[in-house]
Amino acid sequence: MIKEILVYPNPILRQKSKDVEVFNETLHTLLDDMNETMLYRGGVGLAAVQIGVLLNVLIINIPVDDEKNLENEDGLQLKENLIEAINPVITHKDGEQVFNEGCLSIPGVYEEITRAKHIIVEYFDRFGKKKIIEAEDFLAVAWQHEMEHLTGHVFIENLSFMKRKKFEKDWKREQKEKSKKQSRL
Ligand code: CO
Numbered sequence: 001m002i003k004e005i006l007v008y009p010n011p012i013l014r015q016k017s018k019d020v021e022v023f024n025e026t027l028h029t030l031l032d033d034m035n036e037t038m039l040y041r042g043g044v045g046l047a048a049v050q051i052g053v054l055l056n057v058l059i060i061n062i063p064v065d066d067e068k069n070l071e072n073e074d075g076l077q078l079k080e081n082l083i084e085a086i087n088p089v090i091t092h093k094d095g096e097q098v099f100n101e102g103c104l105s106i107p108g109v110y111e112e113i114t115r116a117k118h119i120i121v122e123y124f125d126r127f128g129k130k131k132i133i134e135a136e137d138f139l140a141v142a143w144q145h146e147m148e149h150l151t152g153h154v155f156i157e158n159l160s161f162m163k164r165k166k167f168e169k170d171w172k173r174e175q176k177e178k179s180k181k182q183s184r185l
Helices: 025-041 137-150 161-183
Strands: 045-047 057-060 083-094 097-101 111-115 118-124 130-136
Touching (some): 025 045, 025 057, 025 083, 057 137, 111 137, 118 137, 130 137
Antiparallel strands (some): 045 057, 057 083
């Protein structure tokens, strides 16, 4: 089922998620709903908190070019490239990269964010099987972005003081204009 995505500054997005303890049907339904919602909204990743569920669950599906299976932002999101991660922990990070990030909870905003270039993550799949993944470049960005949601933070919190201030001002104005339009309907 397609779920509503919480929009910044919804206070639920500031809450810390908790570990999943049972790998049951409820978890599987959550993962399926998250995937449907992410694909419908054209995202490459989604954390459970973004649909209001405070559990350490995230999904990532990096679009790829059809033929070569190479990362491509305008490519296709193949079912076999879907990552479903439960209780993820970053066990290693190194290097640095700057990437122009966006977020389904802050639609229309893109900002350059500095994160680790290469990471190793341990997590569980939907059946409770332990997995280890090594990620770099865009995939590493996606992991770090989604895991940040699980700690109750969003990507724009990484901006410099001045850039953050400008974002807050622009965002508030935009939300006000949106609600004015809605109330006229
Ligand atoms: Co996000």
